[in-house]
Amino acid sequence: MDSTVAAPRPQLAVIVRIFAAMALATMSALVKLAGEAGVHLSEIVFWRQAITLPIVFVWTLVVADIASLKPVRFSAHLVRALYGITGMALIYSAVTLLPLAEATTLNFTAPIFAVILAMLLLKEKIGKYRWSAVGIGFAGILIVTQPGSADVDPFGVAIGLAGAFMVALVSIQIQDLNRTETAQGIVFWFCLLTLPLTACFLPFFATAHDTTGWFLLLGVGLTGAAGQLLLTASLRFGSAATVIVMDYTALIWATGFGWLFWNDLPGPTLWLGAPLIITAGTIIVMRERYLRLRRASAGT
Structure with a gap:
C-alpha cells in the first residue's frame, strides 16, 4: 500500500490547511523582521532551505522510506528548482518592500x-x-495596488506580482512532476538543489548576526518547513478543491502580525480588492474541480 495515501478526512484536512496558512504567514512576518534586522535576502533564502532539508529527510523516513526520494526525472527537478528559488526570492523581496497584508494578498493572484x-x-x-x-x-489587483498612487510602492507590487507568477509556473511544473515523483521527493530535491546555488551568494552578502538575527533565521526555517509539511499533509486527507480555499486565512494572520509588529492596518482599498482576488481564486479552484470530475466521469 502507498504510504502517502490516507483515508479521506475532509474536516481534518481543512484544519491542517489552516495551520499551514498560519505557519506560512508567520514565516513571512519573520522574513520581514529579519530583513529589518539587517539579514540579507540571500541568507534568508539559504537558511530557509538549509533548515528545511533535514526536516524533510526525517519526515520522509517517518511517512515513507528513503527509496521514495529517488528521482525519476532529474532534469525536471532542476527546472523546478530554478523556478522555485526565483519565486521564493521574489516573494520574500515583496514581503520586505510592502506591508505584510498587501504582500500576502498579491500572493493570492497565483x-x-x-x-x-x-x-x-x-x-x-x-x-x-x-x-x-x-x-x-x-480588477481586485487594480484596487489593491492603486496604479499611479504613492500609497503603495510600485516596485514592491511588481516584485509581488512577479513572485505570484512564478508560484503559478512552479505549480504547473509540480503538476507535471507529480506524474512520476513523490511529494517528499519533490520537496527534498528542491531544497538540495537550491542549497549550493544560494550558498554561492553567502561570501558576498553574509554578515555577523546577534542572537535575535539567528533566532529569526531559525524561525524562518522552522515555520517554512512546518508550512510545507502541513500543506502536503492536508492533501493526504482531502482534495485540493476542499482545502485550498483555506489558504486565504493567511490574510487574517498577516493583518494581525502587521498590526502587532508594525502598527500597520490595511487601508480600505485592500478590503475592497482582496475579496475580489479571493473570489477569483475560489471560482478557478471550484471550476477546475468540476472539470476534473467531469473528465473522470467521461472516462469511466
Whole structure:
C-alpha cells in the first residue's frame, strides 16, 4: 500500500490547511523582521532551505522510506528548482518592500496566473467561468495596488506580482512532476538543489548576526518547513478543491502580525480588492474541480 495515501478526512484536512496558512504567514512576518534586522535576502533564502532539508529527510523516513526520494526525472527537478528559488526570492523581496497584508494578498493572484499559463503552455481551453474569474481577479489587483498612487510602492507590487507568477509556473511544473515523483521527493530535491546555488551568494552578502538575527533565521526555517509539511499533509486527507480555499486565512494572520509588529492596518482599498482576488481564486479552484470530475466521469 502507498504510504502517502490516507483515508479521506475532509474536516481534518481543512484544519491542517489552516495551520499551514498560519505557519506560512508567520514565516513571512519573520522574513520581514529579519530583513529589518539587517539579514540579507540571500541568507534568508539559504537558511530557509538549509533548515528545511533535514526536516524533510526525517519526515520522509517517518511517512515513507528513503527509496521514495529517488528521482525519476532529474532534469525536471532542476527546472523546478530554478523556478522555485526565483519565486521564493521574489516573494520574500515583496514581503520586505510592502506591508505584510498587501504582500500576502498579491500572493493570492497565483491561481489567476495559473489559468493564463495553462492556456499558453498546456494549450488548455479556458471557458467563460475561468476567464470571468481572471477579470474579477485583475480588477481586485487594480484596487489593491492603486496604479499611479504613492500609497503603495510600485516596485514592491511588481516584485509581488512577479513572485505570484512564478508560484503559478512552479505549480504547473509540480503538476507535471507529480506524474512520476513523490511529494517528499519533490520537496527534498528542491531544497538540495537550491542549497549550493544560494550558498554561492553567502561570501558576498553574509554578515555577523546577534542572537535575535539567528533566532529569526531559525524561525524562518522552522515555520517554512512546518508550512510545507502541513500543506502536503492536508492533501493526504482531502482534495485540493476542499482545502485550498483555506489558504486565504493567511490574510487574517498577516493583518494581525502587521498590526502587532508594525502598527500597520490595511487601508480600505485592500478590503475592497482582496475579496475580489479571493473570489477569483475560489471560482478557478471550484471550476477546475468540476472539470476534473467531469473528465473522470467521461472516462469511466
